[in-house]
Amino acid sequence: xxxxxxxxxxxxxxxxxxxxxxxxxxxxxxxxxxxxxxxxxxxxxxxxxxxxxxxxxxxxxxxxxxxxxxxxxxxxxxxxxxxxxxxxxxxxxxxxxxxxxxxxxxxxxxxxxxxxxxxxxxxxxxxxxxxxxxxxxxxxxx
Numbered sequence: 001x002x003x004x005x006x007x008x009x010x011x012x013x014x015x016x017x018x019x020x021x022x023x024x025x026x027x028x029x030x031x032x033x034x035x036x037x038x039x040x041x042x043x044x045x046x047x048x049x050x051x052x053x054x055x056x057x058x059x060x061x062x063x064x065x066x067x068x069x070x071x072x073x074x075x076x077x078x079x080x081x082x083x084x085x086x087x088x089x090x091x092x093x094x095x096x097x098x099x100x101x102x103x104x105x106x107x108x109x110x111x112x113x114x115x116x117x118x119x120x121x122x123x124x125x126x127x128x129x130x131x132x133x134x135x136x137x138x139x140x141x142x
Contacts, residue, residue, distance in 0.1 A: 003022045008014075010030040014037050021041040031051045038058045048068045055073050060080040067087045076096045086106040093113045101121040111131040120139040134140055 003019060003024065008024060008027050008029065010028050010032065012029065012032045014029075014032060014034050016036045017034065017038070019037060019039050019042055022039070022043070024042055024044045024047055027044065027047040029047060029049045029052055031053075032049065033053045034049075034057050035053050036056045036058075037054070039062050040058050041061045042059070043063045044067050045063050046066045047064070049072050050068050050070045052069070052072045054077050055075045057074070057077045059082050060078050061082060062079070063083045064087050065083050065085040067084070069087055069089045069092050071091045072089070072093070074092055074094045074097050077094070077098070079097055079099045079102050081101040082099070082103070084102055084104045084107050087104070088108045089112050090108050091111045092109070094117050095113055095115045097114070097117045099117055099119050099122045102119075103123045104127045105123055106126045107124075108128045109132045110128050112129075113133045114135075114137050115133050116136045116138075118138040122139075124140075
């Protein structure tokens with residue numbers, strides 16, 4: 001699949017790619033390098049991002065509902081007002097991520113690292129936080 005001139009596939013190197021508002025429904029981006037990519041407002045509903053590198057990625061207002069983000073690296077990612085409804089974030093690393101206003105309803109955060117993450121105004125209704133590391137997390141309200 002080609003989006004905005006970028007080849008979207010597993011293990012793709014999309015570091016710093018401009019994919020704002022891209023339609024990436026059900027995209028297969030397993031182990032993809034999306035470091036610093038701009039995915040603001042992108043539709044990633046049902047996308048498979050297992051093991052993807054999303055360090056410092058911009059995902060504000062992105063729709064990641066039902067996305068598979070198991071073991072993804074989301075260190076310092078911007079997920080402000082993102083939709084992560086029923087997303088799988090098992091074992092994901094969200095250290096320092098900004099999840100202000102994010103909707104994590106029904107998300108699976110089992111074993112996720114949320115150290116220093118900002119959860120101000122985030123909706124965690126029905127989210128599974130079993131074994132998640134919430135050390136120094138800002139404003140956790142379920």
